[in-house]
Amino acid sequence: MSTSSSTPPIDLTDPRTGAPRGTSVRSRQPEVLAAVAAGRAALPAWSGLTPKDRGRRLDRLAGLVEEHAAEYAARERVGTGKPEAEVAGEIEQVADLFRFFATAARTRTAPAAGRLVAGHESWVRWEPVGVVGAVVPWNYPLLMAAWRCAPALAAGNTVVVKPAETTPDSLLLLAEHAGSVLGPDVLQCLTGDRETGRLLVGAAVDMVAFTGSGRAGADVAARAGTRRVSLELGGNAPAIVLPDAPEDTWSSLAEAVTYNAGQSCAAPARVITLAENYEAAVEGLAAALRSRVSGRDFGPLNNPDQAERYDRLVASSAAKRNLVAEIAPGPGEEAGHWRPARLLADLPDDDPAVTEEVFGPLLTVQRADGIEAALALAGSVPQALAASVWTTDLSAGLELAAALDAGETWLNCHLVQTAELPHGGRGASGHGTDLSTLALQEYQRPKTVTVRLSSGAGVVR
Numbered sequence: 001m002s003t004s005s006s007t008p009p010i011d012l013t014d015p016r017t018g019a020p021r022g023t024s025v026r027s028r029q030p031e032v033l034a035a036v037a038a039g040r041a042a043l044p045a046w047s048g049l050t051p052k053d054r055g056r057r058l059d060r061l062a063g064l065v066e067e068h069a070a071e072y073a074a075r076e077r078v079g080t081g082k083p084e085a086e087v088a089g090e091i092e093q094v095a096d097l098f099r100f101f102a103t104a105a106r107t108r109t110a111p112a113a114g115r116l117v118a119g120h121e122s123w124v125r126w127e128p129v130g131v132v133g134a135v136v137p138w139n140y141p142l143l144m145a146a147w148r149c150a151p152a153l154a155a156g157n158t159v160v161v162k163p164a165e166t167t168p169d170s171l172l173l174l175a176e177h178a179g180s181v182l183g184p185d186v187l188q189c190l191t192g193d194r195e196t197g198r199l200l201v202g203a204a205v206d207m208v209a210f211t212g213s214g215r216a217g218a219d220v221a222a223r224a225g226t227r228r229v230s231l232e233l234g235g236n237a238p239a240i241v242l243p244d245a246p247e248d249t250w251s252s253l254a255e256a257v258t259y260n261a262g263q264s265c266a267a268p269a270r271v272i273t274l275a276e277n278y279e280a281a282v283e284g285l286a287a288a289l290r291s292r293v294s295g296r297d298f299g300p301l302n303n304p305d306q307a308e309r310y311d312r313l314v315a316s317s318a319a320k321r322n323l324v325a326e327i328a329p330g331p332g333e334e335a336g337h338w339r340p341a342r343l344l345a346d347l348p349d350d351d352p353a354v355t356e357e358v359f360g361p362l363l364t365v366q367r368a369d370g371i372e373a374a375l376a377l378a379g380s381v382p383q384a385l386a387a388s389v390w391t392t393d394l395s396a397g398l399e400l401a402a403a404l405d406a407g408e409t410w411l412n413c414h415l416v417q418t419a420e421l422p423h424g425g426r427g428a429s430g431h432g433t434d435l436s437t438l439a440l441q442e443y444q445r446p447k448t449v450t451v452r453l454s455s456g457a458g459v460v461r
Contacts, residue, residue: 010165010193015081015300018335024168027192032199038185039131039158040204046186047128047156055102058154060181062098065091068173075169076142081299081336086260093419094146097435100419101154104437111446122450128156129228129443130206135197135220136171137212138164138302139263139359145171147423148209148230149187151439157207158186162200165193166303198223207443211265214383214428230432230442232265232425235385236357238378239268239414240400243277245390246412250281253363253390254288256414258298258341262361263306266386266423268414270354271365272374278367282345285363286323289341294361295328301337301360310339310360317353319364320346355381371400379405382428388414 009023025031046054065072072094073087082090113123134148141163149159163171168191175189190200194216201208201220207228210220217233241249257268273281292298301307314322325341341361344353354364368374378387387406391397394411401409407424410416417423422436433439 010191012079012166012168013303014078014336015166015302016329016333016336018337021078024165025191026165027190027196027199029199031192032190032196032203035160035185035188035190036131036133036200036203036205039160039188042183042185043128043131043158046153046158046183049156051106051154054154054156055106057182058098058102058150061178062095062102064177064181065095065098065174068177072142072170072173075173076167079141079167079169080138080260080302082260083297083299086299090140090143094142097146097150097419101150101440104151105154105156105440107437108440117450119454120450120452122448125447125449126155126440126444127447129445130157131204132157132159132207132209132443133200133203133205134159134161134209135200135212136161136163138167139260139265141167142170142174144211145174147434147439148211149174151434152209152443153182153187155440155443157443160188160190160200160205162190162192162197165191165196209432209442214430217430228442228445231430232385232423232432232434233428233430234357234359234383235265235267235425235429236269236355236381236383237266237386237388237406237414238270238272238404239388239390240272240374240378240404241277241281242389242391242393242396243274243280244392245277246392249390249412250284250288251291252412252414253285254292254341257363258289258292258294258361259415261294261298261301261339263302263359264415265357265429266408266415266417268363268388269358270378270381271363272368272377273365274371274374275367275369278365282321282323282343282365285365286343289323289343289361289363290325292341292361293326293328294338294340295330295333298341298361300329301339303337306359307337307339310358310362313353313356313358314342314344314362317344317351318347319344319351319353349377349380357383375400375403384426385424385429386410386414388412 110124136144171189178187201223209230211232214233217231323343345365386408387404388410389400397411424433
């Protein structure tokens with residue numbers, strides 16, 4: 001997609017080195033309007049396909065992702081700095097998501113249908129919303145796009161997806177492959193900056209699917225007006241660890257908070273213990289985090305703004321214990337956005353590192369004076385996306401999982417997800433559902449059809 005010569009391109013950098021790596025188009029109003037118009041023109045043919053035919057094409061797209069996995073991996077790595085193993089696993093998930101929704105759209109059940117009113121037959125049609133504008137973040141460029149695009153496309157919508165300005169690479173390839181198997185303009189990639197995203201939200205799209213910060217989500221909701229909006233706005237996940245927690249609790253939490261350098265909305269952030277296991281938690285977590293080395297076991301933060309946020313929250317913390325792991329960047333990567341795994345303990349409950357989402361490889365530890373106090377601490381922040389409980393008493397653990405206010409909870413694990421299970425937030429974490437067959441409802445709307453079978457009055461109340 002071309003752009004006006006008067007609009008400067010976006011300079012891209014490699015987060016592993018901080019070095020320039022090229023430029024990206026900064027789309028503006030002409031490009032946005034053209035993309036939405038093209039998506040509108042492609043809508044009748046795409047939505048007119050049967051779910052089986054759409055599914056076959058989405059399955060072919062999944063095959064192309066697998067066939068070109070090496071190229072997708074290279075593009076993801078240069079934009080995010082992720083280690084090879086993380087990228088490989090995420091690309092597998094992307095292919096699986098397109099295959100899952102290719103089939104899921106064929107298994108939908110409708111609300112009640114039949115002879116519900118005397119002399120009339122009724123049923124419900126599920127219809128696509130139309131053109132979906134999807135704005136996705138830089139922490140999982142390809143995977144978050146698949147979370148949004150796969151159900152939207154399976155439901156019969158066309159999609160214009162706008163990647164984060166620092167990570168356009170893999171989505172440009174996905175749009176290219178989609179054009180070859182789904183049809184022209186069924187899935188388009190519109191590169192640009194925040195202003196590009198605002199223009200897309202303000203354009204004539206029928207729905208906006210947004211994943212990002214709470215502040216940006218509020219702006220999206222205001223600009224969208226009465227149109228449907230699906231928002232996933234981040235988290236600040238608590239992990240309640242009881243004295244009888246499994247032996248692998250510390251290593252599991254350390255791995256979860258350093259996966260993708262902690263840049264995951266559902267990653268554990270706030271460890272909450274009882275008084276009797278507080279010191280054991282600090283000691284165990286500190287040892288586990290020290291074994292996770294930035295540059296060897298996980299990648300850098302994505303961009304200078306995120307690195308500055310991490311540094312600011314650490315500097316403003318009143319924690320009396322600040323336990324830090326090592327950094328080991330590779331040759332030539334010393335100027336990258338590397339940040340260490342870190343544990344903050346002995347800090348007030350209103351500490352910035354507790355109340356704000358750090359979005360990095362950092363855990364805080366808080367002490368509660370009992371189960372009810374632990375639940376109160378878990379719910380003391382406005383976000384309510386994910387949470388976990390750690391105990392070998394499964395009955396107590398299940399009760400705590402039920403009591404937590406979060407869209408997704410785990411017991412003795414964290415960040416375990418699959419296409420079949422829904423993911424979504426509450427409160428300041430937004431609303432809407434990603435993953436599972438429930439996600440199809442985000443991108444469809446029901447229409448009731450009632451037919452009069454016999455002569456007589458046409459209105460029955």
